[in-house]
Amino acid sequence: MKPVPPSQPEIGILPVREASIVEVGKAEGGIACNKHSAAGSVSQRACVFCGSRVVLYPIADALHLVHGPIGCAAYTWDIRGALSSGPQIHRNSFSTDLQELDVIYGGEKKLYHALVELIEMYKPNAAFVYSTCIVGVIGDDVNAVCKRVAAEKGIPVLPVNSEGFKGTKKDGYRAACEAVYKLVGTGSTDDIPPHSINILGDFNLAGETWIIKEYYKRIGVNVVSCITGDARVEDIRHAHGAHLNLVQCSGSMAHLAKMMERDYQIPIKRVSYFGIEDMSAALYETAKFFSDDPTIMERAQELVREEVATIYPQLRAYREKLQGKKAAIYVGGAFKAFSLVRALKMLGMTTAVVGSQTGGPEDYKQLQEMCDPGTIIVDDTNPLELAKFCLEKDVDLLIGGVKERPIAYKMGIGFCDHNHERKEPLAGFIGMANFAREVYSSVASPVWQFAPRRAAKLKAAAAQLNGGKA
Amino acid sequence: MKVISAKDLELDEPQFKHCTGTRNACKLCTPLGACLAFRGVEGAIPFLHGSQGCSTYIRRYLISHFREPIDIASSNFSEDSAVFGGASNFKAGVANVVRQYKPKMVAVATTCLSETIGEDMTRLFHDYMKEEWFEGHPHMVKVSTPSYSGTHIDGFHAAVRALVATLAVPGDRTRRVNLFSGMVSAADLRYLKEVLEDHKVPYTLLPDYSESMDGETWSEYEKLQSGGTPIADIMASGCAQTSIEFGRTLSEYPSAGKFLSERFNVPNRQLGLPIGIRETDAFFEALAEVSGEPTPVKHTRERGRLVDSLIDGHKYVFEKRAIVYGEEDLVVGIASFLSEIGVVPVLCASGGKSGRLKRSLHDAIPTLDDRTHIHDGIDFAQIGEMADTLRADFIIGSSKGYQLSRKLDVPLIRIGFPIHDRIGGHRVLHLGYRGAQSLYDTIVNALMDVKQTNSPIGYSYL
Ligand code: SF4
Ligand code: SF4
Numbered sequence: 001m002k003p004v005p006p007s008q009p010e011i012g013i014l015p016v017r018e019a020s021i022v023e024v025g026k027a028e029g030g031i032a033c034n035k036h037s038a039a040g041s042v043s044q045r046a047c048v049f050c051g052s053r054v055v056l057y058p059i060a061d062a063l064h065l066v067h068g069p070i071g072c073a074a075y076t077w078d079i080r081g082a083l084s085s086g087p088q089i090h091r092n093s094f095s096t097d098l099q100e101l102d103v104i105y106g107g108e109k110k111l112y113h114a115l116v117e118l119i120e121m122y123k124p125n126a127a128f129v130y131s132t133c134i135v136g137v138i139g140d141d142v143n144a145v146c147k148r149v150a151a152e153k154g155i156p157v158l159p160v161n162s163e164g165f166k167g168t169k170k171d172g173y174r175a176a177c178e179a180v181y182k183l184v185g186t187g188s189t190d191d192i193p194p195h196s197i198n199i200l201g202d203f204n205l206a207g208e209t210w211i212i213k214e215y216y217k218r219i220g221v222n223v224v225s226c227i228t229g230d231a232r233v234e235d236i237r238h239a240h241g242a243h244l245n246l247v248q249c250s251g252s253m254a255h256l257a258k259m260m261e262r263d264y265q266i267p268i269k270r271v272s273y274f275g276i277e278d279m280s281a282a283l284y285e286t287a288k289f290f291s292d293d294p295t296i297m298e299r300a301q302e303l304v305r306e307e308v309a310t311i312y313p314q315l316r317a318y319r320e321k322l323q324g325k326k327a328a329i330y331v332g333g334a335f336k337a338f339s340l341v342r343a344l345k346m347l348g349m350t351t352a353v354v355g356s357q358t359g360g361p362e363d364y365k366q367l368q369e370m371c372d373p374g375t376i377i378v379d380d381t382n383p384l385e386l387a388k389f390c391l392e393k394d395v396d397l398l399i400g401g402v403k404e405r406p407i408a409y410k411m412g413i414g415f416c417d418h419n420h421e422r423k424e425p426l427a428g429f430i431g432m433a434n435f436a437r438e439v440y441s442s443v444a445s446p447v448w449q450f451a452p453r454r455a456a457k458l459k460a461a462a463a464q465l466n467g468g469k470a
Numbered sequence: 471m472k473v474i475s476a477k478d479l480e481l482d483e484p485q486f487k488h489c490t491g492t493r494n495a496c497k498l499c500t501p502l503g504a505c506l507a508f509r510g511v512e513g514a515i516p517f518l519h520g521s522q523g524c525s526t527y528i529r530r531y532l533i534s535h536f537r538e539p540i541d542i543a544s545s546n547f548s549e550d551s552a553v554f555g556g557a558s559n560f561k562a563g564v565a566n567v568v569r570q571y572k573p574k575m576v577a578v579a580t581t582c583l584s585e586t587i588g589e590d591m592t593r594l595f596h597d598y599m600k601e602e603w604f605e606g607h608p609h610m611v612k613v614s615t616p617s618y619s620g621t622h623i624d625g626f627h628a629a630v631r632a633l634v635a636t637l638a639v640p641g642d643r644t645r646r647v648n649l650f651s652g653m654v655s656a657a658d659l660r661y662l663k664e665v666l667e668d669h670k671v672p673y674t675l676l677p678d679y680s681e682s683m684d685g686e687t688w689s690e691y692e693k694l695q696s697g698g699t700p701i702a703d704i705m706a707s708g709c710a711q712t713s714i715e716f717g718r719t720l721s722e723y724p725s726a727g728k729f730l731s732e733r734f735n736v737p738n739r740q741l742g743l744p745i746g747i748r749e750t751d752a753f754f755e756a757l758a759e760v761s762g763e764p765t766p767v768k769h770t771r772e773r774g775r776l777v778d779s780l781i782d783g784h785k786y787v788f789e790k791r792a793i794v795y796g797e798e799d800l801v802v803g804i805a806s807f808l809s810e811i812g813v814v815p816v817l818c819a820s821g822g823k824s825g826r827l828k829r830s831l832h833d834a835i836p837t838l839d840d841r842t843h844i845h846d847g848i849d850f851a852q853i854g855e856m857a858d859t860l861r862a863d864f865i866i867g868s869s870k871g872y873q874l875s876r877k878l879d880v881p882l883i884r885i886g887f888p889i890h891d892r893i894g895g896h897r898v899l900h901l902g903y904r905g906a907q908s909l910y911d912t913i914v915n916a917l918m919d920v921k922q923t924n925s926p927i928g929y930s931y932l
Contacts, residue, residue, distance in 0.1 A: 014566055037522055039546045040563030040570075047523025069582045069617040070492060071499025075527035077870070092851070097492035100619045103586055114491030121487070133521050133583040134618075137552055164523040165547040165583065383541055384570060387691050403530050406539040410688045452689035 013385060014038060020380060022364075025373030032379065037168075042382045045357050047164035049132050050076075051172020054420055055252050056128050056160065056180060058203045058228040059236070060084035063124035065094045067111050067142060068132030072164070073097075080420045081205040084230055089122050098134065108140045115149045115157065125233035126156040128179060136163030156233070158182050169332070170251055170358045177256035183233060184260065189241025195290045196222040198242040198266075201253035202273065204229030205420060208427035212273055215428065219299040221286055227253065240264040244289055246271050246282065251333050251358055272335055273427040274435070275343035276311075280304045307429035315346065318436040321444055323348035325396040330378075330386060330404055331418055334359030334367065340399060340418065341370055347436055352393035355381050383407050396443050412451030414442035484817065484843055484856035493851035496795055496870070497821030499617035502528045503626030503653060504579040505542050508611075510659075510677020511633065512698035513574025515567055517543040519560055519589065520581030535888040536656070536683045536896045538695065543567045543576075547583060556584055560594050564610075565602055571693050574701055575609040579629065585616035609701060611636045621822050623797045626653045627717075630676055631726040637701065638708035640734050646672045646706055647760050648713035648736065650726050652743060652799060653887065656684035657899040665754075665902065668768060669761040674703040674710065676726070684896050708734040712760045714753075717799040718742045718830035719822075742834050743799050744901050745909075746807025747776065749834065753902075772903040779907065780811055783914040788812040790917060793860060793874075795819040795853055795867040796886045798827045798846065800900075804866055804885065805842070806834040807906055813913075814841050816860045823847040850874065864916060869895075881916040885909070 013021065019032035037043035049066075053076050057064060066073035077093030084090065096114050098107050111129070119127060127149070131142050142159045150157040158179045162172050197216065202209045209229030216223050224242040225235035245257045245268050257268045269289065271282035283304060287297035327349050329340050334356040341351045351371055355378035356363070367377050376389050387407055390398060398408035401419030408415040416438045418426065426435045448454045505516040505528055518525045525544035532540050545556050545563040564576055580591060591612050599610070613632035615625040630650055651662055659680035666673045681697025707713070713736050715727035720740055727738035744753035750773075754765045790813045794804050798820045805815040818831055827846040832838055843856065854874050857865075865871050866883040869890045875882035889895025899905040918932055 014570055016566075037546050038562075038566065039559040040517070040543050040566030042529075042541045042543050043522055043526065043546070045522055046526040047521055050523055050527070065491065069499060070495050070497060070621075071502070071524065071527065071582075071617050073492070074495045074498050075531050077494060078873075093494050095492045095495065096490075097495065098618050100616070103582075103618050110490055114489070117489050118491055118493075121489070133523075133547075133552070133581075134586045137583065137586050165521040165552050166549050383539060384693060391691060402534055403526070406533055406537060409537075410539060411691065412687060451687045453687075456689065
């Protein structure tokens, strides 16, 4: 066994971070959020560019060109699980790969040539050009280049102002919405049937959009466009013809929905497709909105009954095994956190720690209300804090992304990937069953008995039992 | 069964499109290499001076390969820092890291952003130390790693050089041997340590992330995973009898070995990465010389068994055609090994651009002929375009070639970095006779598998 390093210091919380952490039941008032990450604290956040890239990437027939040095593009090459039923242009990583001379003399020429060549080679229906940090510093006029290429090539060429340092991931979402909004309203709405919606903020990870779309189809609601799961440029052009925007994914698409509400009077409903409760609510809300056709509600109820009946036996079996286990949640958006708290409850589990990278004050208030006393709530946490809380609360499971995974494993804690890289669909009713299986297959694995921390505990428990007997 | 005629053996010159942009890069950015090298020093925390995104992306990329935590701090530029400079973020950031992690070293690498705004790192260091230094403050090391010149490999070598340049001290010559391994796997590093120990010489292996990036499950929380080259060993590298440095493409590079030879007169031997028999022979010869110990029997036996197995399997691989891609020195080593076993490396490709790839390949492989195409500064789209006419039997390199292997319907032998679609990428052994043995078995078995799978009969005996 490895010797414990000498004088292991307590895992401390940086003073600048204290205001971003609360314990339910202990503190009154809000939580500090919406801030730039503290310097030197190893934030789990990415950057503005990352936010834009995540949101726009699933548009499969568009060219996504990252203007900057190579890293920003290389690290985002085909890492997301966003699926396309047709073209796969989006799965490439295109970069202007700026070199020293470009940095000195400017990268506009390079951007122009790269764009023109790539458009000729791949024949996309639109192009997005992402500005990364140094573009914001060397002063390239990206807009001008985009305009010129658009005129020459006859496709929309849309600049995304996503310089990494100009805010947080949330600002990246916003920049993405601004860019994609330039497409909305450029197509005809003549053939759009009544009872039509847009699905906003689902990215077709592991095919989730397809699951959701199928549900809407079954209840008799027409989907005009998904922004951006399995999206095509053409669909987005017609999006303003929908009668309702259903917005999932807190934050990322709210801005787009608001712009469409302002300019096209399309009402907004916030939904989530994770967990039985939230999934059902999403369908019912939609049916209620289209109450002029009561058969939609009838079909929705029928669908929920059917689907729940299918997965319920499985869930019950998992629940028996998972009853009383404790979980920590650390995800990007707070709305997803709500769904997860509920979904875990359905599996008989409690949430001991919950945090998000980009939640707002309202979100945290709601989290505080829905969690049990003693639950720790954090904004923009870092590996040290996360580890500290997981250990303090002795959780059995951490739900997060790839960056959180090794923290969990090293401490002998189960893990469920609920991020953009996941390859298992977790949305919809079938997704709830998958989620339960994912959680179960980590929490119930026999391997934990060998993890030193757990092994020590088992040993202590056994000793106590023997002592008790003696 | 396909009958091969003489006509089939004639190949068109492989073509690829020249493109201003890069399509699916066969390289990563400079600070990634620096961060990995820094994490191979005991108690060191990498610190990127720039925006948050770079450090998060790099962490995520390293984590997916090593499946280990790696904390990389960032000074986390805001818009103000981009305009007025990142001095205050730097100061606050380092102070926070020192307080929270209690590291033995804060190892700072720049990013494109801090380089572009022309941050004066010497000045920042100076100012920081003047105000914040205290008795027992961790060591501070800095390296300049703009990604717009170079790739992750350059960042790696630059970081190693920065470490010795900052820490090595002069003194009486000792028996110590410095070994600068380059960017190899955790298994490779463990193997190198074993070989050095078998030769009974004191050594400085830099960096050494064999434990910090391939450690055990914790019994208590480890802020910075243990393991890594002890700082005292880096200091002692200035008094070593010799440095051995892997990498044929390094001959003109301002490497760590060169620094020590110029500054402290420590003789520097540059060898190829010891992949395959001849390159490993050269390494063991060098070790025998500097240690005064003949090659231990354990290793001559490994070599013997390797040769025996090459003979057993030679027909399965002879004149098979392979596409090799990755970091330049890895490509040289793998191509050299493939040539030894009768495989033709029909394409040797790298996103790196040291300008030494061709020369190094010819130096390592005197028999190289015009069946081998060599391209540096190239990306995966271009490799794919050339592959159309190369008729490769397998491709060998990182996970990033998977789409290509799928398109060609040939096996991908996963080596190097990153391996994101298999478990244990960091446990792949490439170096030495032992590494050659496991590479050989993997390659032969993959080819046998293809043969077996494609056979209409389905032999269970091959
Ligand atoms: S800005 Fe430079 S350092 Fe940062 S990710 Fe991009 S290439 Fe790498
Ligand atoms: S350079 Fe900027 S845009 Fe690119 S990854 Fe780093 S923070 Fe993000």
